[in-house]
Amino acid sequence: MQLNVRPNAGPGGGPGGPPARGMPVPKQRARDTRRTISRIWRYLSRQRAGLVFTILFAIVGTGLGLLAPYLLGRAIDDYILDHDKSGLLRLCVMLGAVYLGNAAASWLQAHLMAGVSQKTVRVMRKDLFGHLQKLPIPFIDRSAKGDLMSRATNDIENVSTTLNQSLIQIVTSAITLIGSLALMFALNVWLTLVCLITIPLVSRASKSIASRTKKHFSDQQASLGRLNGFIEETLSGQKVVKTLRREGRAIEDFSEMNGALKSASVKAQTLSGYMGPVMNTMGHLTFILIATVGGWMAYEEWTSVGVIVSFLNYSKLFSAPINDLANQYNLIQAGIAGAERVFELMDAESEYSESDPGKPVDTLTGAVVFDKVSFAYRQDKPVLREVSFRAKPGDVIALVGPTGAGKTTVINLLTRFYDIEEGHGCISIDGEDIRGLDKDSLRGRLGIVLQDAYTFSDTIRENIRYGRLDATDEEIVAAAKLANVHSFVRKLPQGYDTMLTADGGNLSQGQRQLITIARAILANPAILILDEATSSVDTRTEVHIQQAMETLMQGRTSFVIAHRLNTVRHADQILVIDGGRIVERGTHEELLAERGFYERLYRTQFAGEAI
Numbered sequence: 001m002q003l004n005v006r007p008n009a010g011p012g013g014g015p016g017g018p019p020a021r022g023m024p025v026p027k028q029r030a031r032d033t034r035r036t037i038s039r040i041w042r043y044l045s046r047q048r049a050g051l052v053f054t055i056l057f058a059i060v061g062t063g064l065g066l067l068a069p070y071l072l073g074r075a076i077d078d079y080i081l082d083h084d085k086s087g088l089l090r091l092c093v094m095l096g097a098v099y100l101g102n103a104a105a106s107w108l109q110a111h112l113m114a115g116v117s118q119k120t121v122r123v124m125r126k127d128l129f130g131h132l133q134k135l136p137i138p139f140i141d142r143s144a145k146g147d148l149m150s151r152a153t154n155d156i157e158n159v160s161t162t163l164n165q166s167l168i169q170i171v172t173s174a175i176t177l178i179g180s181l182a183l184m185f186a187l188n189v190w191l192t193l194v195c196l197i198t199i200p201l202v203s204r205a206s207k208s209i210a211s212r213t214k215k216h217f218s219d220q221q222a223s224l225g226r227l228n229g230f231i232e233e234t235l236s237g238q239k240v241v242k243t244l245r246r247e248g249r250a251i252e253d254f255s256e257m258n259g260a261l262k263s264a265s266v267k268a269q270t271l272s273g274y275m276g277p278v279m280n281t282m283g284h285l286t287f288i289l290i291a292t293v294g295g296w297m298a299y300e301e302w303t304s305v306g307v308i309v310s311f312l313n314y315s316k317l318f319s320a321p322i323n324d325l326a327n328q329y330n331l332i333q334a335g336i337a338g339a340e341r342v343f344e345l346m347d348a349e350s351e352y353s354e355s356d357p358g359k360p361v362d363t364l365t366g367a368v369v370f371d372k373v374s375f376a377y378r379q380d381k382p383v384l385r386e387v388s389f390r391a392k393p394g395d396v397i398a399l400v401g402p403t404g405a406g407k408t409t410v411i412n413l414l415t416r417f418y419d420i421e422e423g424h425g426c427i428s429i430d431g432e433d434i435r436g437l438d439k440d441s442l443r444g445r446l447g448i449v450l451q452d453a454y455t456f457s458d459t460i461r462e463n464i465r466y467g468r469l470d471a472t473d474e475e476i477v478a479a480a481k482l483a484n485v486h487s488f489v490r491k492l493p494q495g496y497d498t499m500l501t502a503d504g505g506n507l508s509q510g511q512r513q514l515i516t517i518a519r520a521i522l523a524n525p526a527i528l529i530l531d532e533a534t535s536s537v538d539t540r541t542e543v544h545i546q547q548a549m550e551t552l553m554q555g556r557t558s559f560v561i562a563h564r565l566n567t568v569r570h571a572d573q574i575l576v577i578d579g580g581r582i583v584e585r586g587t588h589e590e591l592l593a594e595r596g597f598y599e600r601l602y603r604t605q606f607a608g609e610a611i
Contacts, residue, residue: 047119053112054113061109066179070310076304109172113164117164144233150228162332172321188303197286217333223257226261287316358442364429364430368390368429369427370388370410384406385579392557394556397572399560400598411561447520449517464479467520526556578597
């Protein structure tokens with residue numbers, strides 16, 4: 001599988017972290033068109049009733065369209081040449097009814113097909129988003145977020161457009177092609193053979209163009225995914241871009257990616273654009289041959305004028321499906337390329353095993369043991385080296401050390417965002433190896449408050465309720481009071497119904513952090529993880545957050561990652577990590593008395609120097 005990923009990426013920007021922006025990504029190639037179409041059909045076939053009626057109306061409409069040229073020939077031979085006005089009037093009424101029926105059937109089939117295609121894509125989109133929620137964190141860390149978004153939006157939309165516009169076109173074209181050919185043979189075998197002379201030329205031209213355009217449409221979709229990823233990344237880091245005055249560089253990078261997209265799009269559209277003119281030329285050539293041969297046959301009285309008129313119309317109907325498919329070709333190729341990218345993402349391995357989901361976790365006391373745990377995001381760069389420690393239920397364990405030492409990795413392993421390999425130690429909770437526990441239920445007993453306080457585009461009430469979806473409004477307010485949220489929320493005009501933006505831009509960093517703490521209080525976890533929760537706030541706000549965290553930690557095993565060492569003074573055990581190893585451990589007073597690594601960190605920090 002080829003996805004737009006950053007190879008060997010790890011979280012946190014430390015060892016094994018993602019490479020710099022602008023690193024080349026692998027190009028996409030359509031590898032198995034037949035399998036992709038088969039998978040689309042499996043989704044489409046769920047709408048059997050809609051498909052049946054759509055095809056039924058397509059048959060009726062196409063059949064009426066095929067009847068019209070025959071009636072036109074009858075009008076010439078039986079009524080116009082014989083000057084039968086009453087018969088001609090009756091046939092004209094019949095012809096009008098045929099055209100009206102054709103129009104009605106065409107409208108009904110288009111209406112039904114729109115419903116079928118949208119329902120099909122709705123299920124595909126639901127399955128894709130559901131699978132995204134099951135993908136492991138390492139996969140998300142390695143992938144370009146914009147490319148994932150492009151697959152879930154642009155590529156899905158290409159599939160929707162193709163199903164809505166091209167599928168019914170293929171059905172009606174097939175019926176028209178077979179029906180017109182059968183009627184042409186019935187009218188005149190020799191003229192039909194003349195019409196078929198150009199078919200080998202059409203087939204060869206179509207195959208030649210198709211082999212070239214598929215590659216360029218896949219490249220176009222991949223380029224679009226990369227461009228979306230860059231836009232998403234740049235907008236997310238807009239403050240950094242402006243602070244470092246890198247707007248010019250961003251514009252240059254964007255122009256380069258935009259140019260690549262333009263180049264791929266031009267190649268794809270230009271090559272696919274050849275199809276229509278080539279098919280039209282073949283159709284005109286066929287019409288000229290039939291008119292010439294048919295005129296000579298009518299002159300020799302080998303056939304009638306009405307038959308020639310009917311045949312000319314049927315020859316147009318015969319070539320029209322080929323032209324229609326040619327005109328739809330670029331849309332079909334874009335749809336197939338988009339579907340293939342969507343299915344590639346759906347085929348990415350889930351972090352949940354259906355065959356062995358693991359032992360469910362109902363309750364936890366919070367006894368945690370790391371026993372000689374080693375881990376690396378990349379094999380050549382170990383991040384943890386034989387880390388061992390024990391946390392009794394209710395203990396507060398602080399993890400301190402320089403950036404990149406491995407503190408966050410300890411948390412990633414405890415939450416099973418990443419798993420250690422066999423033979424590289426063991427992590428157990430309440431005596432159970434966590435690799436044998438169900439990930440979902442394990443995480444349900446963990447509460448995490450991250451450095452980057454994330455809020456959703458919803459009310460403050462619903463952002464807190466995210467910690468436990470069945471919580472009542474009273475429980476939400478109670479959690480908010482414990483987290484020192486209630487004091488500032490009650491001053492807002494809409495109170496708890498105040499809408500937040502996705503990044504919580506209408507609140508301060510400290511207020512957003514307090515909301516995430518209220519969310520964790522509401523979840524009532526057995527084990528609590530606080531990752532640099534006070535690192536981005538002022539001293540006054542830090543006091544409020546510290547009070548809220550102390551409330552949250554009561555009676556729970558807690559792991560606290562902190563750079564501000566004054567926040568972990570009262571921890572039951574402080575683990576000093578450096579270079580992936582625990583170099584010191586003990587209480588605040590014990591570590592200061594040792595006058596080692598921790599004491600130097602502490603003195604340096606309170607001397608006002610950066611660590």
